[in-house]
Amino acid sequence: MNTEHWTKAELRARLLAWYDANARALPWRVGPAERARGVRPDPYRVWLSEVMLQQTTVAVVRRYFARFTELWPRVEDLAAASEAQVMAEWAGLGYYARARNLHACARIVAEAGGRFPSTREGLEKLPGIGPYTAAAIAAIAHDAPEAVVDGNVERVMARLHAVEEPLPKAKPRLAAHAAALVSPHRPGDFAQAMMDLGATVCTPRAPACGRCPLAFACAARASGLARELPRRAAKTPKPRRRGIAYVARRAGDGAWLLERRPPRGLLGGTLGWPVSEWTEGDAPAPAPPLAAEWSDAGARVRHTFTHFHLELEVFVTLAAPGVEPRRGSFVPAEAFRAEALPSLMRKVHAVAREHPAIAAVS
DNA sequence: TATTCGTGGCG
DNA sequence: TCGCCAAGAAT
Known part of the structure; x- marks a missing residue:
């Protein structure tokens, strides 16, 4: 009616x-x-x-x-x-x-x-x-x-x-x-x-x-x-997770160590920096993608996904020319574009590039 | 049916 | 600083 x-x-x-x-x-x-x-x-x-x-x-x-x-x-x-x-x-x-x-x-x-x-x-x-x-x-x-x-x-x-x-x-x-x-x-x-x-x-x-x-x-x-209006059901609060991102450049040619993420799941199929696991309670276990002397870049990266907050520590290193990474592969400096990375990984890059070990290269 | 999936702008 | 939310789909 x-x-x-x-x-x-x-x-x-x-x-x-x-x-x-x-x-x-x-x-x-x-x-x-x-x-x-x-x-x-x-x-x-x-x-x-x-x-x-x-x-x-x-x-x-x-x-x-x-x-x-x-x-x-x-x-x-x-x-x-x-x-x-x-x-x-x-x-x-x-x-x-x-x-x-x-x-x-x-x-x-x-x-x-x-x-x-x-x-x-x-x-x-x-x-x-x-x-x-x-x-x-x-x-x-x-x-x-x-x-x-x-x-x-x-x-x-x-x-x-x-x-x-x-x-x-x-x-x-x-x-x-x-x-x-x-x-x-x-x-x-x-x-x-x-x-x-x-x-x-x-x-x-x-x-x-x-x-x-x-x-x-x-x-x-x-x-x-x-x-x-419209009313919405109450949302569950977002947990906070912590992790570590690793930015390596190769001495000599300045290539960047990047890794393609698995095809499914968070950031599935995108290119990014090797990262540790992201944990809620305990500190994340270190997971450097190659054997080297790693330096803490200092600034943390904060990023909010749909269902959790993330805070990433950024470690950087200048890798020896012949080193073989355990994960990921080196991308030539001239082929690297930060714009081709998801936002989280762009933020990591912005922090890492300020570090002397990274900035000094070519 | 309920979760999991990004990001940027705005109040 | 922080929560909210936007032309949803896949599982």
Whole structure:
């Protein structure tokens, strides 16, 4: 029983009208005006942007998206790259399983003629494409009438309907609300409008209800709850772990000792400095990757991951030219780029490079 | 169903 | 300094 004095059609119309006037200009987006003229976005660019945007802010994705599409303008180009190249370019973006899945997905699609599936069901079979991303590509690239439910949409729905149940338990309810609203006429624009609204107006901390095209229908607005919703289940505190990072340069040619991490798990598949185990209680056991005189670089590296804090001691050494490392391999100085390392490892590099034993080399 | 997976910006 | 959170997926 709908006891509201507004209809879903009216709500859709208000949102789309707002989007027509306020859509963000994004490099991977075909705006509402162009779209009205029949222009459709390139599914490859939609896919690439959506994967990058998973749990990641637009500001950061802009830079990476520009670089990726410059290097690899088509899915076949990305498929032809090596996984190491893709990992190096992804470095700093986080959630590195995305990069591995991105590359695997590109090879599957390229092998299949370079065409992405056009349905949500087909898309969801590909690595790295889950329910959200499949629906987003289907709606945005193909105008399929799919409900696209991300964090923004969940927040908008929680407020619009004053859903008090905390996340993540409320997810099915919020998804149902979103599904009931999907525009049958402009599904792609509707999906992007919902996300723009969440990103620029119905924001987490300080919603700008005065500028919201849906304020007239918003239950949370009416009851003064907008800022409180959506509620979330209490989070468990992050433990603190400690470890040691080892930065070795080779005397003479200045090569750096780096190690590729195992393909799964934390920072899986990325390039980095050899490290000890990371422990919570006891001090970490030393685990130098080669026999040498190691010096404490002094400054500690602090870094916070999704579920723990880490503090790393940094040890450095200048290794003799003929030394054989127990782990990792030497990368020539001219081939080394700190930008190809994940953020944690960049921080280690920034500390190590200040030490005389490291700085003195070439 | 609950964990595990990065990072940077902001209040 | 610190907790919160962002266009989630995989296991």
